[in-house]
Amino acid sequence: MDWQQLRSQYPDCWVLVEATKAHSSDGERVLDELALIARFDDSDSAMRDYQRHHHAAPQREFYVLHTNRSELDIRERRWIGARGR
Numbered sequence: 707m708d709w710q711q712l713r714s715q716y717p718d719c720w721v722l723v724e725a726t727k728a729h730s731s732d733g734e735r736v737l738d739e740l741a742l743i744a745r746f747d748d749s750d751s752a753m754r755d756y757q758r759h760h761h762a763a764p765q766r767e768f769y770v771l772h773t774n775r776s777e778l779d780i781r782e783r784r785w786i787g788a789r790g791r
Contacts, residue, residue, distance in 0.1 A: 707739070707740055707741075707742070708738070708739065708740065709737065709740065709777075709778055712740055712742060712773065713773045713775075713776075716742070716745050716773050717773055717774075718773060718774055719745050719746065719747060719772070719773055720745065720746040720747070720748065720749050720751075720752040720770060720771070720772050720773075721742060721743075721744070721745050721746070721752070721770070721771055721772075721773060722742075722743040722744045722745075722746070722752055722755050722756055722759065722768060722769075722770055723737075723740040723741060723742055723743060723768070723769050723771060724740070724741045724743055724766055724767060724768050724769075725737045725738075725739070725740060725767040725768075725769065726739045726740065726741050727739035728767060730782060733781060733782050734779070734780060734781060734782065735780040735781075735782055736778075736780075737769070737778060737780070743755070743759065743768070749770070749772075752770045753770055756768055756769075756770045
């Protein structure tokens with residue numbers, strides 16, 4: 707489903723989603739298709755579940771989002787590597 711469909715089905719809540727189809731455009735991550743993993747009433751529970759899912763499958767693309775956002779604005783950061791002494 708896309709973001710607008712998800713928003714209409716799950717209004718005013720936190721959701722954990724997986725991007726099943728996504729691409730990058732001008733430094734922004736565009737989520738074309740989403741799969742709902744779970745819905746939450748608070749962000750703390752959503753982040754704990756995100757951490758559990760991310761730890762189990764780090765190669766998958768999970769996001770915690772609130773459905774009151776009309777548009778997604780997910781900026782990509784360039785990885786510059788680990789810093790050490």
